[in-house]
Amino acid sequence: MKLSRRDVLKFGTALTATVFAGQSSAADIKNEANPKKKANPAPLPKAQGPRVVVVGGGWSGLSVAKYTKLFAPSADVVLVEQKEIFISCPLSNQWLVDKVDLEFLTHDYLKAARNHKYTYFHATVTGADKENSILHTSQGDIPYDHLVLAPGIEYDYSFWTDDVALENRLRQEYPPAFRPGSEHLTLKEKIKNFKEGIFLMTVPGGNYRCLPAPYERACLVADYFKQKKLKAKILLLDENNDIPIKEHGFHTAIDELYKDYIILESSTQIESIDLDQKIVKTEFDEYHFDDASFYPRVRGGKLLEIAGVAKDSIYNRLEGDINVETYEVHGYPNIYISGDARPMGFSKSGNTSLTEGQNVARLIAAKINKQPKPQWTSPITICVSAVSAYPERGIFIHSEYAYDKKTQKFSFATPVTNEIWKGERGIKNAKMIQGWAKSCYQDFFGK
Numbered sequence: 001m002k003l004s005r006r007d008v009l010k011f012g013t014a015l016t017a018t019v020f021a022g023q024s025s026a027a028d029i030k031n032e033a034n035p036k037k038k039a040n041p042a043p044l045p046k047a048q049g050p051r052v053v054v055v056g057g058g059w060s061g062l063s064v065a066k067y068t069k070l071f072a073p074s075a076d077v078v079l080v081e082q083k084e085i086f087i088s089c090p091l092s093n094q095w096l097v098d099k100v101d102l103e104f105l106t107h108d109y110l111k112a113a114r115n116h117k118y119t120y121f122h123a124t125v126t127g128a129d130k131e132n133s134i135l136h137t138s139q140g141d142i143p144y145d146h147l148v149l150a151p152g153i154e155y156d157y158s159f160w161t162d163d164v165a166l167e168n169r170l171r172q173e174y175p176p177a178f179r180p181g182s183e184h185l186t187l188k189e190k191i192k193n194f195k196e197g198i199f200l201m202t203v204p205g206g207n208y209r210c211l212p213a214p215y216e217r218a219c220l221v222a223d224y225f226k227q228k229k230l231k232a233k234i235l236l237l238d239e240n241n242d243i244p245i246k247e248h249g250f251h252t253a254i255d256e257l258y259k260d261y262i263i264l265e266s267s268t269q270i271e272s273i274d275l276d277q278k279i280v281k282t283e284f285d286e287y288h289f290d291d292a293s294f295y296p297r298v299r300g301g302k303l304l305e306i307a308g309v310a311k312d313s314i315y316n317r318l319e320g321d322i323n324v325e326t327y328e329v330h331g332y333p334n335i336y337i338s339g340d341a342r343p344m345g346f347s348k349s350g351n352t353s354l355t356e357g358q359n360v361a362r363l364i365a366a367k368i369n370k371q372p373k374p375q376w377t378s379p380i381t382i383c384v385s386a387v388s389a390y391p392e393r394g395i396f397i398h399s400e401y402a403y404d405k406k407t408q409k410f411s412f413a414t415p416v417t418n419e420i421w422k423g424e425r426g427i428k429n430a431k432m433i434q435g436w437a438k439s440c441y442q443d444f445f446g447k
């Protein structure tokens with residue numbers, strides 16, 4: 001049975017989990033090796049120790065690869081990534097408005113691997129024989145002792161439409177730019193070429209990638225329009241009842257800096273999108289736009305289905321089917337899932353993925369080093385958002401998570417926020433943004 005977005009919204013968030021639990025999930029997809037299939041080894045030397053294969057060279061995978069080798073030097077670590085170059089999503093909103101250049105965001109996988117003594121293997125994962133611990137890739141098969149899947153997110157347009165042609169047009173013509181690469185380049189071109197009228201952006205519901213990023217983007221692009229004195233407005237159609245994070249900072253910035261540039265419409269559920277007429281209908285209203293970037297709900301990366309380890313979570317469809325304390329896939333304790341594809345309600349952010357990656361590396365290293373299993377440790381969410389680029393001003397949050405063993409639920413432990421963007425404080429906050437990013441890039445790629 002396929003549930004429409006309308007069905008899900010009708011039952012409410014709490015019930016969503018129950019409804020989804022009954023659905024057949026991609027975990028049902030069989031993924032056994034074909035016994036007749038000829039051996040197709042990947043061109044990798046024989047493992048020199050327990051082989052740990054990490055799939056996905058994003059914020060989580062880079063961290064797991066580096067720290068596993070650091071904590072368990074006997075491990076033979078291989079990072080499998082389908083892209084040839086790393087491009088950062090964090091700070092990409094600043095790049096959209098020319099505050100940092102592309103060089104700041106792009107980094108070298110070979111350098112990361114050299115500096116941290118693991119192997120970067122450029123390939124796409126196409127399947128997993130979980131019974132025999134063999135990973136299938138576009139460049140051949142890799143046997144593993146431990147396998148970490150960190151594929152990030154996939155967009156989930158099913159809450160808006162079942163029409164594949166419409167979904168395809170949304171992807172091609174109005175990309176969300178919440179995954180790095182061509183989508184960002186297209187969005188930047190749109191912003192640069194925008195002359196006047198309504199530029200539509202959307203904020204999804206569920207636990208989407210980087211809670212503050214759509215509001216940060218709206219503020220920075222509004223600032224850009226303001227500097228250019230364009231007769232342009234950003235229409236932010238937000239599925240959430242209120243801004244879910246740093247709400248004081250963003251609300252005051254929108255009210256005081258961008259009153260004439262941002263229209264924020266909260267609790268809006270998109271009912272239909274007409275790309276020819278450039279009209280979006282919600283339950284109560286109809287909105288016209290001149291250009292747009294549609295950010296739909298998210299789910300875990302397709303790799304989870306390819307590997308047969310996906311399950312609906314209480315937040316999104318198809319996320320990692322893992323024990324939330326040990327990151328181990330149910331039934332396969334040598335396979336782990338980390339980063340934005342996890343089912344826990346952590347903020348889907350880079351710093352969360354980086355610190356979680358260290359925790360996952362500790363768990364794997366303890367097994368390799370034959371040490372006791374480490375206690376569950378919270379990942380750390382540190383997130384600085386810019387609210388203006390001219391001058392640069394920012395707001396800030398730092399939080400960890402509390403875990404309730406009985407209910408197996410996580411909640412934000414007391415967050416430390418600084419949402420004042422006026423005066424010295426805002427400028428200080430903004431200065432942290434590039435410093436934080438540089439220190440992360442140094443951690444992943446430098447010595």
Ligand SMILES: Cc1cc2nc3c(=O)[nH]c(=O)nc-3n(C[C@H](O)[C@H](O)[C@H](O)COP(=O)(O)OP(=O)(O)OC[C@H]3O[C@@H](n4cnc5c(N)ncnc54)[C@H](O)[C@@H]3O)c2cc1C
Pocket residue numbers: 055056057058059060061080081082083088089090091092093123124125126150151152153177178179209210213301303338339340341348349350351352353382383384
């Ligand atoms: C605009 C924007 C701004 C943001 N700002 C911030 C911020 O200020 N601070 C912050 O902390 N976070 C921020 N984030 C969030 C952050 O980018 C993500 O949370 C983070 O990238 C998640 O890391 P990940 O490793 O789970 O996924 P990703 O970084 O997306 O990495 C997944 C990797 O897996 C690879 N992959 C997937 N499938 C396969 C396959 N089959 N075979 C091989 N490789 C595969 C992909 O190519 C990709 O490289 C921002 C995000 C966006 C979009």
